[in-house]
Amino acid sequence: MTTDRPHLAVIGAGPAGLAATVAAAAHGVRVTLLDSAAQPGGQFYRQPAAELRAHRPQALHHDWRTWERLRDGLRTHVNAGAVTHLTDHHVWFVERHADRFTVHALLGPEQEDPAAVHADAVLLATGGYEKVLPFPGWTLPGVLTAGGAQAMLKGNLAAPGRTAVVAGTGPLLLPVATGLAAAGVEIAALVESADPKAFVRRSRALAAQPGKLAEGAGYAAQLLRHRVRTLTRHTVVEAHGTERLEAVTVAALDGEGRVRPGSGRRLPCDTLAVGHGMLPHTDLAETLGCRLDGMNVQVDGEQRTDVPGVWAAGETTGIGGSALALAEGHIAGRSAAVRLAGRAPDPREWAAAARTRTRLREFAAALDAVYAPPAHWSELVTDDTVVCRCEEVTGGTIREAVAEFGAGDVRTVKLLTRAGMGWCQGRVCAPAVAGLAGCQLTASRRPFARPVPLGVLAREDTHPTGRGSS
Amino acid sequence: MSSPLDLAQAHPRPAFTVTLDGREIDALPGQTVAAALWAAGVTSWRTTRGGGRPRGVFCGIGVCFDCLVTVNDRPNQRACLVSLQPGDAIRTQEGTGHDD
Numbered sequence: 001m002t003t004d005r006p007h008l009a010v011i012g013a014g015p016a017g018l019a020a021t022v023a024a025a026a027h028g029v030r031v032t033l034l035d036s037a038a039q040p041g042g043q044f045y046r047q048p049a050a051e052l053r054a055h056r057p058q059a060l061h062h063d064w065r066t067w068e069r070l071r072d073g074l075r076t077h078v079n080a081g082a083v084t085h086l087t088d089h090h091v092w093f094v095e096r097h098a099d100r101f102t103v104h105a106l107l108g109p110e111q112e113d114p115a116a117v118h119a120d121a122v123l124l125a126t127g128g129y130e131k132v133l134p135f136p137g138w139t140l141p142g143v144l145t146a147g148g149a150q151a152m153l154k155g156n157l158a159a160p161g162r163t164a165v166v167a168g169t170g171p172l173l174l175p176v177a178t179g180l181a182a183a184g185v186e187i188a189a190l191v192e193s194a195d196p197k198a199f200v201r202r203s204r205a206l207a208a209q210p211g212k213l214a215e216g217a218g219y220a221a222q223l224l225r226h227r228v229r230t231l232t233r234h235t236v237v238e239a240h241g242t243e244r245l246e247a248v249t250v251a252a253l254d255g256e257g258r259v260r261p262g263s264g265r266r267l268p269c270d271t272l273a274v275g276h277g278m279l280p281h282t283d284l285a286e287t288l289g290c291r292l293d294g295m296n297v298q299v300d301g302e303q304r305t306d307v308p309g310v311w312a313a314g315e316t317t318g319i320g321g322s323a324l325a326l327a328e329g330h331i332a333g334r335s336a337a338v339r340l341a342g343r344a345p346d347p348r349e350w351a352a353a354a355r356t357r358t359r360l361r362e363f364a365a366a367l368d369a370v371y372a373p374p375a376h377w378s379e380l381v382t383d384d385t386v387v388c389r390c391e392e393v394t395g396g397t398i399r400e401a402v403a404e405f406g407a408g409d410v411r412t413v414k415l416l417t418r419a420g421m422g423w424c425q426g427r428v429c430a431p432a433v434a435g436l437a438g439c440q441l442t443a444s445r446r447p448f449a450r451p452v453p454l455g456v457l458a459r460e461d462t463h464p465t466g467r468g469s470s
Numbered sequence: 471m472s473s474p475l476d477l478a479q480a481h482p483r484p485a486f487t488v489t490l491d492g493r494e495i496d497a498l499p500g501q502t503v504a505a506a507l508w509a510a511g512v513t514s515w516r517t518t519r520g521g522g523r524p525r526g527v528f529c530g531i532g533v534c535f536d537c538l539v540t541v542n543d544r545p546n547q548r549a550c551l552v553s554l555q556p557g558d559a560i561r562t563q564e565g566t567g568h569d570d
Contacts, residue, residue, distance in 0.1 A: 036532070043531060049500025049553065054478040109551040110544070129533045141514035141526035148530020148550070156505030157474040157498075183474040243524050244513050270513075389528070389536055392520040423535030428528075 005030045006340035008333075009103045009119035011091050011284065014042020015070070015322040016314025016329035017125030022073035023333030024123075025082040029340055032117050033074075034089040034105055040074060041067070042127055043147060044322040046154040060154050060179060062215070066326070089115060092448045094122055094284050101309065106452065114456045121309040121340055122288075123332055124297065125325075126281040126449075128315035132168070133276050133373055134387050134395070134432050135380045136238040142245025146176040146275035159185050161271030165248050167191035167236045168275045170371045171321070174219040176273055181226035188267045190223065190230045191250050193257075198370045205366035211323075212363060235374050237264060239272055248272055257375025276373045278319040279431070283449035285312060292443050293318075301347060301354070302339075303332035311336050320364035327356040378435045387436065388429040390422020398436045409439045420444070423451070486556035490515070495560075503549035503560060504530070504537055515539045515549060519565040539563050 008024050010017045013035035021033045033040075039047045045067045048054040058064035077083040089105040103117040130145040137143070142161065144152075146168065149160040163186045166177040177190045199206060207213060223230060233253045240247045252263035282290075285297040290305040292298060296318040299305055303313050313332040314325035330353045338345035347354065374380075381387065383396030401407040401416040410426070410433050413419055419433050420426025425446050426433070434441040475482070485496040490512060497506035504527040507515060514524035516538050528536040530550050537549040541560055545567025554560075 048478060048480065051500030052475075052478075052480045052482045052498060054480040056477075056479040059477045059479070060474070109548065109553070129529065129531060139523065139525065141524050144527055145529050148527060151530040151550070152505055152508065152527070153474050156501045157478055157480050158501060158505035158509045159474055160508060183477050184472045389525075389534065392518055392523075423538070424533060428534050 006121070007032065007119045008121050008123060008336050008340060009034065009094075009101065009117055010123045010125060010333075011035075011094070011103065012042065012125035012127055012314070013037065013040040013085070014125060014127050014314060014325065015044055015066075016127070016316075016325035016332075017042070017123070018070040018074055019326045019329030020123050020125060020311070020313055020333035020336070021083055022070065022077060023330045024337045025077040025333075026073075027334060027337035029082075029337045031077070031083045032103075032119060033083060033085045034091055034103060034117065035085070035087060036090045038087050040071065040085065040087075043151065044325075045070070046151055048155060048157050052157050054157065057154075059182070062175060063322070066322075086115070086117070090450055091284065092450045092452050094124075094288055096288055096307070096309075106450070106456065111450070112453050112456070114459065121311070121336055123336055124285050124290075124305075124310065124312040124316055125314045125329060125332075126284060126316045128278040128280045128319055129427065130172070130275045131277045131279050131431050132274055132428065133377050133435070134385055134429075135236055135377075136382050136385045137241065137245070137248075138239055138274070139386050139389055140239050140241045140245045141243070142241065142270055143239050143272045143274065146170075146172050146273040149271065149273035150176050150179060153179055153183055159183050160273065161185060161269070163188050163269045164271035164273055165189050165191060165236070165250070165267055165269045166273045167248070167250070168277075169193045169373055170275060170277045171367055172275055172278070174216070174223070176275075177228055178219050178222040178226065180273070181222070181228055185271070187226065187228045188269045189250065190228050191234045191236060192230065192232045193235045193253060193374045194371045195233050202366045202370055205362055206370075208359065209363045235259065235377070235380075236272065236274065237380055240266070245270060245272055253374050257372075257377075258379065259374075259376075276431075277368075277371065278315065279427075280316045280319060281449075282316055282443050283446050285310070285316065286443060286445050287447065287449075295441065295443050299328075302335035302345065303328055304335065318361070318364070319368070320360055324357065324360035324364060327353045327360065331357065378432075381432070381436065387432050388417075388419035388422065388426075390424050390428075391418040391420075393417045393419040393429075395436065398433060402437050408437060410434050410437060410442070410444065413437050486554075488554050488556070488558040488560060490560045491562055497554045497558075500553060503539060503541060503547070503552050503554055503558075506554055507549065507560070515560065516563045517565065522564075538567065540567050
């Protein structure tokens with residue numbers, strides 16, 4: 001507790017939130033950084049648990065120097081008293097008052113005890129999570145998201161299985177496959193549904209990013225070194241096993257994105273790391289009333305949302321990777337600092353970051369056009385394939401709701417079938433339900449960003465919130 | 471390199487013992503329930519409410535709630551988030567975890 005300097009709450013300590021925190025603190029703002037993890041880094045720079053005493057965590061990471069710069073910047077401002085870093089704080093709601101905000105969080109992995117932080121402005125850097133489209137057998141133990149496999153590796157230094165297939169689509173699959181291989185997991189195959197010809201068609205936009213090309217070439221070299229078999233224009237059609245994963249069947253895709261009959265082959269494995277791209281976490285923005293653009297929080301050139309006092313940066317404003325998140329976070333932090341001082345910023349002050357942002361958004365759009373799940377993925381979802389993992393709602397039940405009862409959107413399917421009504425609140429199944437219902441995936445409004453104990457809600461209602469450690 | 475611990479040159483303090491349904495399992499300090507169980511070859515620690523089907527870790531980052539487990543008699547803990555302490559008693563969670 002230092003001065004009456006303006007106070008910014010940054011939610012999320014991944015690349016965007018850290019860049020924003022450091023930029024805002026360097027420009028005279030007091031920052032409280034709230035994050036659900038025990039250490040900063042987010043998903044991209046997830047650190048091994050301190051108790052594991054890793055002397056070379058960079059062996060599991062890409063672009064470690066950027067991480068060191070962020071980490072040291074945070075440390076400097078924390079030591080100077082300009083930044084308070086609240087770890088193990090799971091933010092579930094941001095309350096907007098006339099002239100300030102209250103950030104409500106639950107503490108620790110158990111998430112039962114509440115905490116509240118008051119701030120003059122809020123910066124949402126809530127990141128994203130992985131999208132996985134269903135296929136027969138995807139609920140078997142041993143099938144996990146590509147990002148989940150990476151989290152187990154980076155955070156726990158635990159190998160997810162002995163023999164893995166890495167499958168789906170998107171730029172995450174390459175580092176996951178090479179990371180697992182380096183950690184001693186045998187990679188039976190890297191299965192990517194995208195068509196390499198699509199990269200050639202977009203080569204101009206992709207080649208405008210020399211750094212990114214070098215990164216891609218680095219992964220290609222590692223795949224060769226570890227002798228990883230890469231199957232492009234292929235997809236997993238089924239995961240096999242009774243109590244746990246024993247094998248997957250992969251098959252080739254034709255030009256239309258359909259499985260080529262007779263092309264299936266069975267690959268024995270105990271782990272399937274699968275992902276079909278990323279989705280932004282937008283719950284906090286939505287309950288604040290921020291306008292969304294499709295699935296993403298809409299922001300202006302300063303990374304401001306349309307709600308006064310609320311900035312957003314990183315994956316929550318559109319999936320684009322850590323380098324883009326850094327640029328956006330930096331701009332958001334600078335803008336917030338100047339605005340909180342009561343002045344209008346001069347965008348020329350962050351011109352370099354703005355150029356990087358423009359370039360990387362174009363790159364992200366080009367990647368998004370290249371990496372795509374098979375066009376006809378839903379044909380793989382049999383009627384007895386579980387689609388909503390929480391409520392165990394099958395493809396057949398959802399198709400019945402669509403065909404027999406005319407459900408044409410995710411919400412109606414949910415009301416008729418309970419798909420999306422479980423613990424995860426549709427975060428996992430919504431893309432699949434939208435696909436089966438033949439509608440666009442839209443952001444779904446959730447009252448709270450995570451489950452909240454009733455006792456906490458009752459307390460919030462009757463007592464004024466205490467001051468956090470701000 | 472043969473293991474992630476070697477790769478990251480990790481020198482954790484000695485493993486301690488926890489139990490899964492009474493069976494002793496080694497866990498490293500700092501590891502989550504999910505990581506320790508996978509390292510012990512266990513990939514499932516929950517059965518679903520409807521079909522009674524086995525489930526384990528899926529998203530790995532606290533979003534999907536598929537890895538729910540009972541730890542020290544507290545049901546519905548996310549195995550991918552909760553780190554273990556010496557002597558912790560993990561129990562396979564059946565259904566809602568409130569039935570037994």
